[in-house]
Amino acid sequence: MLIIKTIAELKTYLKNEQPSLKIGLVPTMGAFHQGHTSLIKRAVQECDRVVVSIFVNPLQFSPTEDLAQYPRQLATDSDLCAELGVAIIFAPNLEEIGITGDASTQGQLTTITPPATMTSKLCGKYRPGHFTGVATIVTKLLNIVQPNRAYFGQKDAQQLAIIRRLVTDLNLPVEIIGCPIIREASGLALSSRNQYLSSTEKSQAAIIYQSLKSAAQEFFRGETEADNLITIVKDQLAITNEVKLQYVELVDPLTLKPLAQVETIGLLAIAAHVGNTRLIDNMILRQPIIAIDGPAGAGKSTVTRRVAEQLGLLYLDTGAMYRAVTWLVMDAGIAVDDEDAIASLVKDVIIDLIPTDSPEIPLGVQINGQEVTKVIRTPEVTANVSAVAAQAAVREQLVKAQQLCGAKGGVIAEGRDIGTNVYPDADLKIFLTASVEERARRRSIDLKNQGQKNIDLPQLQQEIQARDDKDSSRAIAPLRKADDAVEVITDGLTIEEVVAKIVNLYQVSYQ
Numbered sequence: 001m002l003i004i005k006t007i008a009e010l011k012t013y014l015k016n017e018q019p020s021l022k023i024g025l026v027p028t029m030g031a032f033h034q035g036h037t038s039l040i041k042r043a044v045q046e047c048d049r050v051v052v053s054i055f056v057n058p059l060q061f062s063p064t065e066d067l068a069q070y071p072r073q074l075a076t077d078s079d080l081c082a083e084l085g086v087a088i089i090f091a092p093n094l095e096e097i098g099i100t101g102d103a104s105t106q107g108q109l110t111t112i113t114p115p116a117t118m119t120s121k122l123c124g125k126y127r128p129g130h131f132t133g134v135a136t137i138v139t140k141l142l143n144i145v146q147p148n149r150a151y152f153g154q155k156d157a158q159q160l161a162i163i164r165r166l167v168t169d170l171n172l173p174v175e176i177i178g179c180p181i182i183r184e185a186s187g188l189a190l191s192s193r194n195q196y197l198s199s200t201e202k203s204q205a206a207i208i209y210q211s212l213k214s215a216a217q218e219f220f221r222g223e224t225e226a227d228n229l230i231t232i233v234k235d236q237l238a239i240t241n242e243v244k245l246q247y248v249e250l251v252d253p254l255t256l257k258p259l260a261q262v263e264t265i266g267l268l269a270i271a272a273h274v275g276n277t278r279l280i281d282n283m284i285l286r287q288p289i290i291a292i293d294g295p296a297g298a299g300k301s302t303v304t305r306r307v308a309e310q311l312g313l314l315y316l317d318t319g320a321m322y323r324a325v326t327w328l329v330m331d332a333g334i335a336v337d338d339e340d341a342i343a344s345l346v347k348d349v350i351i352d353l354i355p356t357d358s359p360e361i362p363l364g365v366q367i368n369g370q371e372v373t374k375v376i377r378t379p380e381v382t383a384n385v386s387a388v389a390a391q392a393a394v395r396e397q398l399v400k401a402q403q404l405c406g407a408k409g410g411v412i413a414e415g416r417d418i419g420t421n422v423y424p425d426a427d428l429k430i431f432l433t434a435s436v437e438e439r440a441r442r443r444s445i446d447l448k449n450q451g452q453k454n455i456d457l458p459q460l461q462q463e464i465q466a467r468d469d470k471d472s473s474r475a476i477a478p479l480r481k482a483d484d485a486v487e488v489i490t491d492g493l494t495i496e497e498v499v500a501k502i503v504n505l506y507q508v509s510y511q
């Protein structure tokens with residue numbers, strides 16, 4: 001790993017890299033905690049080279065804020081980056097980046113001013129100039145590094161919305177990835193500023209998250225009125241004198257417009273002072289996303305469909321999406337190993353999953369407007385789907401489509417990488433599995449029912465084990481239990497029992 005301090009050196013390094021390599025940028029102000037490491041890990045997973053910038057940006061601090069006191073720890077931060085597989089730390093000094101004074105000197109620089117509709121509320125109301133400071137440095141960093149992707153934490157939800165808007169408005173060629181909030185066991189959101197808290201203050205601060213959680217629980221019980229949800233938070237925070245609420249607002253997470261009611265999705269955001277430390281936290285309120293992953297033969301699709309029915313969620317059949325693309329490839333006469341032709345075929349593909357009233361075919365499938373519900377289930381498609389689904393371009397395109405389907409929640413999906421890759425911030429993640437012996441036994445019953453005789457059970461077990469090994473070790477979207485997934489082992493359980501278990505897990509967490 002290199003620690004680079006000048007723009008010229010960074011440019012030379014990046015120029016020598018192959019243009020096809022995917023560059024990821026994680027902009028930070030250092031003083032890493034697990035929130036940062038989660039961004040870095042995600043970037044390392046998704047990109048070929050990761051640049052982590054460390055720059056305490058004076059432009060986003062007002063003269064009365066904690067610029068001088070802000071923790072700086074380049075040595076420990078670099079060790080952590082090296083361990084995580086970062087290629088470069090870009091740590092310019094003030095002069096190099098062309099910013100010296102604090103937010104009060106913004107008039108002497110060309111700055112990027114986000115729309116007032118996005119900065120006049122939430123934190124922006126109490127931190128004038130802050131988001132101009134953030135937008136200016138982030139634009140500079142994006143221009144200097146020119147990454148394919150840049151990673152930001154959802155904890156700074158207003159910052160994330162403003163950066164997404166900035167990238168759209170200025171046509172910057174970068175994909176912005178928002179990553180979930182990481183919390184302590186108490187629920188306190190991790191922040192570099194938590195270092196300022198005494199241990200008593202730390203435990204007092206946990207009420208911020210608890211108040212958001214109480215509002216989220218009421219939301220899942222059907223409360224959607226902003227005033228009522230906000231009152232829940234205020235009432236809970238009023239229990240303690242030590243936590244002084246600055247604001248609690250319910251807004252649209254993209255436009256930051258205030259919401260009177262959560263129709264599909266809302267951002268409930270708080271700032272509060274604990275002692276002298278200002279803390280922020282937030283929660284997205286939307287119908288849940290449930291991710292079900294697990295090995296082949298664990299009964300995922302049947303279970304997922306039934307859970308979807310019971311909880312009134314859309315069943316996102318990701319397998320049907322891969323089948324639809326496979327059908328399209330075959331219909332176009334393209335060989336299934338012609339990765340370039342397939343990549344251009346899937347570039348603009350549109351797949352629609354349409355719930356039906358029929359219990360046999362609960363989901364209609366269309367690809368590019370063509371009805372393909374039945375044809376994607378033929379043995380020819382079955383024989384080719386794993387070869388097509390393993391291709392990076394197909395995977396990337398369909399993961400994007402799946403994320404779009406889930407953007408407003410209300411979705412349950414199953415696959416191999418739903419909780420780890422497609423919906424890393426799913427509300428409930430299940431890893432549904434069964435022993436190799438149990439899956440071989442179930443498969444043998446299926447085969448018997450299909451009229452097959454002389455079934456070799458040890459042979460079936462070997463095949464299942466080989467498939468597990470292949471799925472877990474493949475380079476693209478390997479099968480892996482997400483760290484925060486609940487493992488459900490289905491040995492000895494009926495489908496009804498498994499469904500009841502998952503519904504119960506959902507209800508315990510959200511109702």
Ligand code: PAF
Nearest residue numbers: 027028029057134137156
């Ligand atoms: O979120 C942060 O740490 C900062 O606001 C950022 C994005 C690095 C800009 O200075």
